Amino acid sequence: MTGDLVRILTDDLKLPADRLTDDASLDHAGFDSLVVVELSVLLADRYGIDISDSDIKDAATLGQLDLLITSKRSGR
Template sequence: MSFDELKNIMISLGIPESDIRLDAHREDAGLDSIAVVELALVLRREKGLSVTEDEIKDAATVADIAALVAAR
């Protein structure tokens, strides 16, 4: 999955596009605990990726999340 695909998913979760930058810290990009759960659900159910909430929470930046999903 590309960064653009991840970005589109995050936008669909209500995160402002301007907050979604590769260098943004996870929480600064709007990924609070609820958004992390929602993102993990979308990645599993709609994209078939095995990504857990804990893995997303452990990611420091949006770039780390993008690398995580790209590896799956």
């Protein structure tokens, strides 16, 4: 997982760092509906990328979410 995503999840969204591993499910990492919405807004504000709430929820693991974010940031 990239450092940017880890910083957002720990610093901005206050998720527990010890649960943030590539293979962790979003539920295990502490995601709820509010975290999903806040993450979507933060990604749009900071990086100018549009990732919908449903796209975030569809990621089975944090590693997959990280890949989605990375691909959106690189324009793929």
